[in-house]
Amino acid sequence: MTERTADVGRGISLTYEELGDAGADPLLLVAGLGQQLHSWPAEFCTRLADRGYRVVRFDNRDIGRSTHLRFRPASLAAMFLGRFPPQQYDITDMAEDTAGLLAALGCESAHLVGASMGGMIAQTVAARHPERARTLTSIMSTTGALRTGRPALSTLRLMAAKPPRTRETAIAGAVRMFRHIGSAGFPFDEAGVRERAGQAWDRDPSTGGVGRQLGAIMRSGDRSAALRAVTAPTLVVHGDRDRMVRPAGGAATVRAITGARLETIPGMGHDLPKDAWPVLVDLIAGHARREDQTRSTDAPAP
Template sequence: MSERTSDADEQLADVGRGITLGYRRSGSGDIPLVLIAGLGQQMHEWPDGLCGLLEGRGYDVIRFDNRDVGKSTHFGFPPPGPLNFLRKRWHPEQYDLSDAAADTVGLLDVLGLSSAHLVGMSMGGMIAQTIAARYPHRVASLTSIMSTTGAPRVGRPALSTWRLMFGRPARNRDEHIASAVRMYRHISSRGYPFDESAVRAAAATTWDRDPHPAAGVGRQLAGILKSGDRTTELGAVAAPTLVLHGDRDPMVNPTGATVTARAIPNARRHTLPGMGHDLPVGVWPTLADLLDTHIRTARSTDAPHH
């Protein structure tokens, strides 16, 4: 069993199958809330300010690095090149979203949690969806933010976004920060001010925790594409589900929310006006309200989870 730290120190958890995840657990509440980050993102991409709002509402907030980023286990095989991505030719060791889902369930085991409320953004939403479909008894509620089902022709990045994603990998910290600013200027929420200093600070932390992250990000992207269309599987999700998406998202087109809400039985969809593919400070109070209402509604209607 892992002890909870009051100061949100980072810890490591052996989640099985040779995988170790770096994680942080914060807040003195008794409602376990697991935040699952997106493609290439580390745990700090869930902003401390948003986590603080959730902690203040009684949540035990758990953030972690997915496999292949940050302080978690990295794989040694090369990521696919652009041609292999197009042909969907994967390395024999290439994992998929179900492996990342199993990692997360392994973290719940280490933390002694029989179930938790899952909130995932982008790729993290896909992982959370997969957990809810395959491990229904472990998921008290599901919130899928700016994500999609893998269905073809929907929820896909704009062509301009693909071009940025396949740009030359950063060779040093300064290049990485500059690249992050370029990407977030492109995908950020048009309805909110662009906070370049926050993007720079997060990118610096990313590089300092895990220099040269491009290969891991490439393997994660391959894991998404290898998983294919998960629409049918999502019909098995039993957890109360909230689907959140901005209306200005060039990374995961808002059609991704439409198909997700359609695939998951009784899912509720909510559009956040002006939000792109990030979590600007101006959206934190609304997001905290939406999550809190959704989770407390799920708890009130499902006695075993309180």
């Protein structure tokens, strides 16, 4: 995959990569909080592309090689009090970035797949731009409803740690975090975590963007009412061992989106464990394929 950059409007450029047949149906992968495009592993993307999709992964604003804003993020305590800098954006702004990327790529619509914060972004794209969403798959995400799907207190303590200052401390911090929030029911891939954390540091050693993205989540509040506008067939995937977004977040998403269905993966936490890839790929591709077949059946005869 080759990195490219697209102007998505409003002074924001997003870095992205594509895999698969350029003429195939597009499937857009939206990354989570502080996660760069390679948080969707190349082999995982290849498996989706092998199912017949044009797979796109990208860096959200404020991370990786996409546009970074420069204001100082609010502290975690200030966020909980609802105090944000005037420049603070929200999930809606990030959803507009994503819709702008689809337009820049010439995609009228796509299968939207988002993990964690990426699920929030994908949900919002589907709600605000229903014509852009063929299907929606929301993984380990939530609606932003108060006291629903909130992190465990132990997770919040880890999130409040000081930002890393070196590559080594960044890698150590990632291992510590993913040991905590990762999938207790699957083997822990420490080598993979270290590799991705090192790659993330090499691509973007800045730390302020994570705080600004967290501010976007906190400022957005409860999006349950807005999600009533989602018309795309929706699949919600959640693990039963998630300490970052409790399983109640997935259940709340299903309640908020008409017709959504929930698939729970036993043992999965807040990551994409390699041993769960076959199940995840089957769920994502199967959900997309059913809608593709429906669209083909419903198309008018020539």
